Amino acid sequence: KAGVTQTPRYLIKTRGQQVTLSCSPISGHRSVSWYQQTPGQGLQFLFEYFSETQRNKGNFPGRFSGRQFSNSRSEMNVSTLELGDSALYLCASSLRTSGGETQYFGPGTRLLVL
Amino acid sequence: DAKTTQPPSMDCAEGRAANLPCNHSTISGNEYVYWYRQIHSQGPQYIIHGLKNNETNEMASLIITEDRKSSTLILPHATLRDTAVYYCIVRSTGANSKLTFGKGITLSVRP
Numbered sequence: 001k002a003g004v005t006q007t008p009r010y011l012i013k014t015r016g017q018q019v020t021l022s023c024s025p026i027s028g029h030r031s032v033s034w035y036q037q038t039p040g041q042g043l044q045f046l047f048e049y050f051s052e053t054q055r056n057k058g059n060f061p062g063r064f065s066g067r068q069f070s071n072s073r074s075e076m077n078v079s080t081l082e083l084g085d086s087a088l089y090l091c092a093s094s095l096r097t098s099g100g101e102t103q104y105f106g107p108g109t110r111l112l113v114l
Numbered sequence: 115d116a117k118t119t120q121p122p123s124m125d126c127a128e129g130r131a132a133n134l135p136c137n138h139s140t141i142s143g144n145e146y147v148y149w150y151r152q153i154h155s156q157g158p159q160y161i162i163h164g165l166k167n168n169e170t171n172e173m174a175s176l177i178i179t180e181d182r183k184s185s186t187l188i189l190p191h192a193t194l195r196d197t198a199v200y201y202c203i204v205r206s207t208g209a210n211s212k213l214t215f216g217k218g219i220t221l222s223v224r225p
Contacts, residue, residue, distance in 0.1 A: 004157075033212070033213070035215075042215060042216075043158070043201075044215075045213065045214065048212060056212050058212075088155070090157050090158070092157075092158075092213075100146045100148075100163055100165070100205075100207060101205075101207070102148070102163060103160070103213060104160055105150075105157035105158045105160075106157050107156060107157050108155075108156070110155075
């Protein structure tokens with residue numbers, strides 16, 4: 001099976017712009033989660049989508065939003081970019097089984113805000 | 115979700131077993147123990163998880179104490195490519211649970 005794919009892999013934006021990142025989950029996985037990773041804060045949970053509905057949300061401002069499509073692909077959007085939004089953005093997809101729900105991560109999108 | 119405690123770093127010699135400890139003293143009965151690792155600038159990689167029983171797969175073994183308050187991840191024959199940050203996470207089976215990553219433990223495998 002193909003793994004989680006994220007596009008683009010690298011992105012450079014300037015302050016005030018907006019950005020959209022894309023994530024394609026593993027085939028059959030209906031849940032997609034997004035994380036932000038920075039050197040100072042580590043890996044932080046942004047939000048999770050399941051069947052096109054946001055199921056869980058982390059503690060991030062409203063500038064960060066996401067959505068999930070009927071094919072389980074997901075996008076996240078960051079509006080009015082700030083320098084502090086420079087980070088590695090990770091997407092993970094998961095499938096719930098009797099043995100728990102295991103998340104599998106993509107390679108990430110590295111965003112640099114100038 | 116319960117929190118975990120891991121030492122910040124450890125090292126081991128190539129070819130030897132690496133035993134990575136984790137404390138999760140407030141774990142609840144419905145919470146699994148998950149281990150992930152992250153090699154520099156890559157996405158975290160799932161290693162193994164368990165509820166009560168010890169688990170083994172092609173990558174590692176997970177030993178959970180009987181009271182479930184701590185666990186140990188064992189890499190039986192560490193290689194240089196196992197150098198990474200290893201995260202121990204507990205997560206419930208509830209629909210609204212999420213993975214909460216701590217700082218993890220940095221494992222350095224020396225030649």
